[in-house]
Amino acid sequence: MPDVARRDLNLLPKAHLHLHFTGSLDIPTLRELSAWEGLDETEQLIDDDPLSVPATKRGWWRFQRTYDIARHVVISERALRAVVDAAARNDAAQGSRRTEIQVDPTSYAPYVNGLVNALEIILDEAALASRRHGIQMGVIVAASRLHHPLDARTLARLSARFAGRGPGGVIGFGLSNDETEGNTVEFGPAFRIARRAGIPGVPHGGEFRGPHHIAQVIDELHPTRIGHGIHAAESPALLKRIVDAGITLEVNPASNVSLGVYPDYSKVPLRTLLDAGAQVALGADDPLLFLSGLTDQYRIAHDYLGLSDAELAELARMSIRGSFAEQADKARWLAEVDAWLAAAPESGPVLPAAGVAPVPGGLVARPSGLLVPERGLVAPPGDGGAESADAGQGVPDARNVRPGL
Known part of the structure; x- marks a missing residue:
């Protein structure tokens, strides 16, 4: 492979604003967890390619x-x-200087004696991990569209108890899972509870559904950011509304392709959003399933969508500005982005966004630096579709909890 003069995207200061809890895992850690708990389920997750399903x-x-x-x-x-x-x-x-990870603690509450304990553990570790790794970890509590809207209100009240902008506090309130489920209007009261506590809304919207759905999310939930929102590219009027409102769109290119929203990276309409003046923060969504980390999203934007280093730097700035970090921290990180762009690019072999390089130990190094085994996650065999009675229901006994992210 020829040498190419290029800045190291791993060194580009950025914020990660769209990352789901268990989906954030790397496979070595997943295997460690499986060993700790005496489980052997991990192996059925391993296959040759990232998850790939139709958008149905x-x-x-x-x-x-x-x-x-x-x-x-x-x-x-x-x-x-x-x-x-x-x-x-x-x-x-x-x-990443700031990562805002989202979790529905309902999914984990049965194993640690309740919702409060689950959230307290996550918040405590967010503060500890921030100091340990030199990164700010904020926590977003995300309700599920598959649960009753009253459950969302419970989570909003719980979030209000732990509200705070820094590590160890709840910094956002979201709504995730299948956006074709649930009535968006009915989740409005939960978001009002969060707003009264000073917690901004970051619901999903416009991942699979079109501009009308995004408009409804804006009307009913009054978001500061929208998870995905990619289909806003289909409506200039909606895009103008988003730009005028200063709403940041959390765009996840690898996820969009893996989940069948677009057939390949070149079709992701990131450029349309940027040309309209939208604020965009790139995210990995679920690196465990898509085998694509945060830096991979920037590499996709360069390799498949033609963004220059200067445009990638501006994307990084948007992610920092769209975060819920303190202004002083944002100013420092923005200056670091300027320094990254001012530095001369270095020559060296550059992997394409979809490439992997072998490393010892049966792992491969993604361009992002994320280590994964030589095989990745795919959906399990025997899919029964949405009509299957046990779809998303977990395993028997105490683990049979409702699906969350």
Whole structure:
């Protein structure tokens, strides 16, 4: 491979604003958790390629069940802490100064004696991991569209008890899972509870559904950021509204392709959003399933969408500005982005976004630096589609909890 003059994207200071809890794991940590808990489920997650499903109800449930299999090893305080620590470690290695990880603590409450304990453990480890790895870890509590809206209100009230901008506090309130489920209007009261506590809203919207759905999310939930929002590219009027409102869109290119929203990276309409003046923060969504870390998203933007280093630097600035960090921290990180861009690029072999390089120990190094085994996650065999009675329902006994992210 020829040498190419290029700045190291792992060194580009950035913020990671769209990252799900168990989906943030790397496979070595997943295997450690499996060994700790005496489980052997990890092996059924391993295959040759990242998850790839169609953008249909059937495809979504294949994705959800795969996520649930991974979540079955997160069944103790030790495991919860390991997830947070691994997310901080992996993101710090990819230049993230601030990572805002989202979690539905309902999924983990049965294993640590309740919702409050689950959230307190996660928040405590976020503070510890921040100091340990030199990164700020904020926590977003995300309700699920698959649960009753009253459950979302419970989570909003819980979030209000722990509200805070820094590590160890709840910094945002979200709404995730299958966006074709649930009535967005009915989740409005939960977001009002969060706003009264000073917690900004960061719901998902416009990942699979179109501009009308995004407009409804804006009307009913009054978000500061929108998870995905990629289909806003189809409506100039909606895009103008988003730009005028200063709403940041959390765009996840690898996830969009893996979940069948777009056929390949070159079709992700990132350029359309940027040309309209939208604030965009790139995110990895679920690195465990898509085998694509934070830096990979910037590499995709360069290699497939033609963004220059200067444009990548501006994307990094947008992610920092869109974070809920303190202004003084943002100013420092923005200056670091300027320094990265001012430095001369170095010549060396550069892997494409989809490439891997072998390293010892049966692992491969993604361009982001994320270490994964030579095989990745795919959906389990025997998919029964959305009509399957056990779709996303977990395993028997105490682990049979409702799906969350």
